[in-house]
Amino acid sequence: MLRGIAPVYPRRMQTYDSSIKHQASASNDSVHAPSYYAASVNRELACESLQGEQRADVCIVGGGFSGLNTAIELAERGFSVILLEAQRIGWGASGRNGGQLIRGVGHDVEQFGRVLGEEGVDELKRMGFEAVDIVRQRIERYAIDCDLTWGYCDLATKPRHLKSFDEDYSDLLRLGYPHPLQRVSRPNLAAVVGSQRYLGGLLDMGSGHLHPLNLALGEAAAAQSLGVRLFEQSAVERIEYGPQVRVHTRQGVVQADNLVLACNAYLKGLQPKLAGKVLPAGSYIIATERLPEPLRRELLPQNTAVCDQRVALDYFRLSADGRLLFGGACHYSGRDPKDIAAYMQPKMLEVFPQLVGIGIDFQWGGMIGIGANRLPQIGRLPEHSNVFYAQAYSGHGLNATHLAGRLLAEAIAGQQDSGFDLFAKVPHPTFPGGPALRSPLLALGMLWYRLKDRF
Numbered sequence: 507m508l509r510g511i512a513p514v515y516p517r518r519m520q521t522y523d524s525s526i527k528h529q530a531s532a533s534n535d536s537v538h539a540p541s542y543y544a545a546s547v548n549r550e551l552a553c554e555s556l557q558g559e560q561r562a563d564v565c566i567v568g569g570g571f572s573g574l575n576t577a578i579e580l581a582e583r584g585f586s587v588i589l590l591e592a593q594r595i596g597w598g599a600s601g602r603n604g605g606q607l608i609r610g611v612g613h614d615v616e617q618f619g620r621v622l623g624e625e626g627v628d629e630l631k632r633m634g635f636e637a638v639d640i641v642r643q644r645i646e647r648y649a650i651d652c653d654l655t656w657g658y659c660d661l662a663t664k665p666r667h668l669k670s671f672d673e674d675y676s677d678l679l680r681l682g683y684p685h686p687l688q689r690v691s692r693p694n695l696a697a698v699v700g701s702q703r704y705l706g707g708l709l710d711m712g713s714g715h716l717h718p719l720n721l722a723l724g725e726a727a728a729a730q731s732l733g734v735r736l737f738e739q740s741a742v743e744r745i746e747y748g749p750q751v752r753v754h755t756r757q758g759v760v761q762a763d764n765l766v767l768a769c770n771a772y773l774k775g776l777q778p779k780l781a782g783k784v785l786p787a788g789s790y791i792i793a794t795e796r797l798p799e800p801l802r803r804e805l806l807p808q809n810t811a812v813c814d815q816r817v818a819l820d821y822f823r824l825s826a827d828g829r830l831l832f833g834g835a836c837h838y839s840g841r842d843p844k845d846i847a848a849y850m851q852p853k854m855l856e857v858f859p860q861l862v863g864i865g866i867d868f869q870w871g872g873m874i875g876i877g878a879n880r881l882p883q884i885g886r887l888p889e890h891s892n893v894f895y896a897q898a899y900s901g902h903g904l905n906a907t908h909l910a911g912r913l914l915a916e917a918i919a920g921q922q923d924s925g926f927d928l929f930a931k932v933p934h935p936t937f938p939g940g941p942a943l944r945s946p947l948l949a950l951g952m953l954w955y956r957l958k959d960r961f
Contacts, residue, residue: 538594539602541870542793542825543719548651551595551726556740556758562588564918565753565760567742567776568768569593570600571903572896574725575911576766578644581732583919588760589734590753592741596722598772599903602872604791604821604833606811607641608658608713609683610634611906613880618932626928630881631681633925637909638713641721644908648731650724653826657810658713659690661704667815671708685712699812700804701857707812715811715823718904742776747890764918767895768910770903771873777895782936783883784875784898788842791833792850793825793868794861802828805858820853829867830854846871875899877934882906884913884929894918898934 538544564580566573569591577587591597611634619627645654662668675689690698690707698707726736737758746752751765767777771786797805802824806812811823822832832854843849846869855861877883877898887893894917896910909925916924 538597538719539870539872540868541602541719541791542829542831542868543601543605543717545868546717546720546825546827547723548720549723549727551723551730551736551738553591553595553726553736553738556588556590556737556755556760558757559759559761560588560735562586562735562760562762564588564764564766565590565751565762566766566768567753568766568770568772569595569726569736569738570598570768570770571722571725571907572768572770572910573766574600574722574729575640575644575908576768576896576914577729577734577736577911578725578732579911579915580918581729581734583915585915585918587729587734588762589729589736590740590742590755590760591736591738592772594738595726595736596719599770599789599872599874600722600907601719602791602870603718603789603874603904604811604831605715605718605823605904606658606713606813606821607638607654607716607904608811608813608902609638609710609905611637611882611902611909613900613902615881617879618881621932622928626931628681629925629928631677633909633928634905635681635683635712637905640908640912641716641905644725644728645716645721648724648728650721650728652721652724653717654714655716655809655811656711656714657709657808658711658715659698659707659709659810659812661699661707661812661814663704663814663816665705668706670815671706674708683712685710687711697807698810699806700860703857704814709810713811716904717826745776747893749892751890751892764892764894765890766914766918767893768897770897770899771875773897777887779887779936780883780895780897783934784877785937786873787876788871789833789874790843790846790850790869790871791831792847792854792866794830794832795865795867796828797824797830797864799828801860804860805830820857822854822857830858830861832857842871845869874901874903876901878937879932879934881932881934882910882929883934884910884926886917886930 563585564587566589615630688709740755744754753760773781813821820834847866875898880900883898884896899906913926917926
C-alpha cells in the first residue's frame with residue numbers, strides 16, 4: 507500500500523469553531539479545515555504555486571475530486587494536464603465530507619423523463635452504479651489507503667420512506683444492480699443500527715464509506731505519477747477565452763487547448779453564468795472521542811454508513827479508529843452555527859442517547875454545491891466549446907465527481923456515445939435573485955419542505 511506519513515491521533519483534541527465563512531473567504535488559507543480527516547492524513551504532497559507561463563493540452567481549475575479525477579482520466583488517455591487549486595488539494599468539500607460512498611448520481615431522476623426518455627433515465631441510474639465502481643477501481647489500481655469499507659443503509663423515519671425503499675429495491679433489481687440488497691424491518695433493525703428512532707431500512711452492500719481526504723491525496727499522487735502538474739495556492743483571477751484559453755493567476759499563466767472548471771461551490775465570480783446555477787450550502791460534522799469496542803458494535807453492528815430520508819437529514823458512520831462521525835444540518839441561509847458541536851451534538855443524542863457524556867473531539871463544516879433540480883451539472887459552455895464544467899452534486903459528490911471526471915475526459919477526447927451528452931441535455935435553471943438573494947430565497951423554500959416533512 508502507498509503510505510505517506512503515519513497518522514497522528516492526539517489523546518484529546520480541542521474542539522474548533524471552524525466557521526465556513528472564515529475559511530471560504532481566506533484566499534491565502536494554507537491549511538485544511540481542522541477536521542478529523544486533517545488530523546489523520548497518511549501522506550503529504552509537495553505542490554508549488556504556479557509561476558510564469560506554462561502550456562498544456564488541458565487546464566483544470568479546482569483540486570477536489572472533480573478536478574483530480576478529470577486529470578487522471580485525461581492523463582491516462584495521453585493528454586498533458588495542469589491543475590490549479592486556490593488553496594490545498596482536497597481543501598473544499600472533497601476533503602471535508604461525510605465520506606459516504608453511495609450509489610446514484612442525483613435525486614428523483616425520474617423527473618428528467620420528458621427530456622431524456624425512459625431509456626435515458628435508466629442510463630442515468632446505471633451510471634450511478636458505475637460511479638461507485640470508478641471509485642473502487644481507482645483505489646485498487648493506485649493502491650490508495652483510505653479506509654474503504656463496504657456497507658450502507660438508508661433509514662426510514664416515516665412509513666412513506668418504507669414504501670420508497672420497496673420501490674427502490676424493485677427498481678434496482680430490474681436494472682440488474684450487481685450487489686447484495688436487503689430490506690430490513692423494524693424488529694431486525696438492531697442488527698444494523700442501535701437506535702429506536704427508525705422504522706426500517708434498505709441495506710446495500712455495494713455502497714460504503716471511506717476517508718475522503720486520504721482518497722483525494724492518494725488520487726493527487728496518482729495524477730502526479732501520470733505526469734499531471736499540480737499547483738496549489740494558485741487562485742485563478744482571470745480567464746481569456748478563445749481557441750486557446752489563457753488562465754491567469756497572480757504569478758502565472760496557463761495556456762491550453764481546453765479548460766475544465768471544477769470549482770463547484772467555490773466558483774464565485776470566475777464564471778458568473780455557471781455560478782448562478784449552483785448554490786453554496788453549509789454542511790457540518792462532529793467526531794466523537796474514540797469509543798469502546800462494545801459501544802461501537804451497539805451503535806453500528808455491521809460498520810455500515812447510514813443516512814435517514816428527511817429533508818434535514820442525519821448521516822453517520824464509524825471512523826477507522828472507532829469514532830462516530832455524525833453529520834447533517836445543511837444550511838442554505840449563508841449563516842453558520844457559532845459552535846458546530848453545540849449545534850450538532852443534540853441531534854446526535856436524539857439518535858443515540860447512549861452517547862450522553864461522550865466527548866466531541868472534532869467539529870467542522872464546509873460548502874457543498876446544490877443545483878435547483880438536484881442533478882449534477884456536467885457540460886460545456888455553449889459560447890466556448892473548449893470550456894467544460896462539472897458542479898452541483900447536491901450531496902452525492904463522492905461518487906458523482908468520479909463519474910464526472912470520466913465523462914469530461916471522454917468528451918475532451920472526442921469519444922462518441924458518451925454519457926456526457928446525456929447529462930448535457932438536461933437544462934439547469936439559474937437561481938433567482940442574484941448572489942445577494944439566492945441563499946435567503948432558497949432557505950425559505952427549504953423551510954417549507956422541512957415543515958412539510960415534519961407535519
